[in-house]
Amino acid sequence: MPWVKQEDCVGCGVCVEECPANAISMVDEKAEINMDECIRCGICHDVCPQDAVKHDSERIPQEVEENIEWTKELLRHYETEKEREAFIQRIIRHFVKEREVMEKTLERLDSLEI
Numbered sequence: 001m002p003w004v005k006q007e008d009c010v011g012c013g014v015c016v017e018e019c020p021a022n023a024i025s026m027v028d029e030k031a032e033i034n035m036d037e038c039i040r041c042g043i044c045h046d047v048c049p050q051d052a053v054k055h056d057s058e059r060i061p062q063e064v065e066e067n068i069e070w071t072k073e074l075l076r077h078y079e080t081e082k083e084r085e086a087f088i089q090r091i092i093r094h095f096v097k098e099r100e101v102m103e104k105t106l107e108r109l110d111s112l113e114i
Contacts, residue, residue: 001056002044004031008052015044015053067095 004015011029023037024044031052033044044053071091078084 001035001040002033002038002042002053003056003059004033005052005054006030008050010050010052012049014047014049018043018047 009030011026011031013026013031015031016024016026020041020043021037021039023034023039024031025034026032031044033053045055071088074091075084075087078087
């Protein structure tokens with residue numbers, strides 16, 4: 001899914017004009033994508049003269065770090081080593097479940113009739 005790297009956006013509005021779903025608007029002179037409206041066509045990637053519209057894959061390191069920080073924040077609520085170890089195992093199960101959902105979704109998408 002696309003996102004706008006705000007520090008690269010110069011507010012030219014080309015992506016706003018070219019978006020067939022009208023999912024992009026200017027907020028404080030920067031482009032912002034409404035993900036509920038976005039149809040993932042990729043036009044905004046192609047037309048941005050500043051290359052400010054990015055792909056989600058570029059956020060993977062940031063998202064991993066956010067997951068780690070979230071886990072560390074929650075971990076502070078557990079006092080004993082045993083509680084902390086049990087919590088970490090629950091978080092691991094959570095992410096394993098998320099991976100399974102993603103894998104099953106990908107399998108279904110491969111067989112989707114278009």
